[in-house]
Amino acid sequence: MAKDEHRKFRKCIFCNSELTGGENGTRSREHIFGKSLAEFVSHKTHWVVPTDFDSQFTAPFDNTPTTKGSSPITNITSRSVCKTCNGGFLREQLEDATPHLRSLINGSRFSFDPTAQEMVRLYLCRFAIIVDVETSNLDLELSTSELEEYAAKHGPLRYFDPTISRTERWQLKSSDFQANIRVLVGHHSGLLGKIIEFGVVPSINPFADIAEKRISLVIGNLSILLIIGMHDFVPPQSYIELCQPDAICWPKKPFVTYDDHYATYSQTEQIKWIRQCMRQRKQRRKIESNFNRTGIWKLPAPK
Ligand SMILES: [Zn+2]
Numbered sequence: 503m504a505k506d507e508h509r510k511f512r513k514c515i516f517c518n519s520e521l522t523g524g525e526n527g528t529r530s531r532e533h534i535f536g537k538s539l540a541e542f543v544s545h546k547t548h549w550v551v552p553t554d555f556d557s558q559f560t561a562p563f564d565n566t567p568t569t570k571g572s573s574p575i576t577n578i579t580s581r582s583v584c585k586t587c588n589g590g591f592l593r594e595q596l597e598d599a600t601p602h603l604r605s606l607i608n609g610s611r612f613s614f615d616p617t618a619q620e621m622v623r624l625y626l627c628r629f630a631i632i633v634d635v636e637t638s639n640l641d642l643e644l645s646t647s648e649l650e651e652y653a654a655k656h657g658p659l660r661y662f663d664p665t666i667s668r669t670e671r672w673q674l675k676s677s678d679f680q681a682n683i684r685v686l687v688g689h690h691s692g693l694l695g696k697i698i699e700f701g702v703v704p705s706i707n708p709f710a711d712i713a714e715k716r717i718s719l720v721i722g723n724l725s726i727l728l729i730i731g732m733h734d735f736v737p738p739q740s741y742i743e744l745c746q747p748d749a750i751c752w753p754k755k756p757f758v759t760y761d762d763h764y765a766t767y768s769q770t771e772q773i774k775w776i777r778q779c780m781r782q783r784k785q786r787r788k789i790e791s792n793f794n795r796t797g798i799w800k801l802p803a804p805k
Pocket of ligand 1: 514515516517518519583584585586587588
């Protein structure tokens, strides 16, 4: 799918102020991860993801850990946020969440208390909101036929309005943000976090003109699942939903398996094949040791 990474938004998606470009403009080049976290992550690995958010699945199928023409996930900036929001509440939320996110990413042992869970939840909701608007028709002033053409080129999700409403987005500033986003996290101890894993799975709700979205993302030992809208998808038990009323001993068992992780994707033939390969211990070891040796994620050809 074609890239759409230079699309600019007219108004800040979090406060509705006009965005202007240039050195003295109000537009921020917000890192989706936040700069401090991006730096932390990039020291450890070299993940690359397609900047096309509509990909239902990503690079494992290309037999290479990088996808041509894509940027490291930590370098993805959004053109949708003003400097005031970025330097203000978004930065505060990021600073609050960072130590806990680091522990989750490292797979450290810690007591994940409700306050920390709420901080991580708010941070991941921001991520969901940015991905949601970037994969929608927001600020695209096109006729129906032009929009159809655009969606055909850049991904069908761009035909639809954002799933998270404008009012919900503006409420991220407040401490009790309750949009229709389910935030789930799990611990993964295999190779997943070392390869490219970032997917948006759409499903169109026949009763509403919106697309429901499921975002999967793996960073280090942390597997993240964001469910936006009225999904009938049942998440694997190895994920826990934020926030729980009590502290959780992290890392929490059962750990997320490859099978759990890929269950969150659309069940295409390719995904079915990956699940089948990774379920067989011998096959999985071969794939993993090949990856450790060569950095290449290679699956046998489907029979
Ligand atoms: Zn703003």
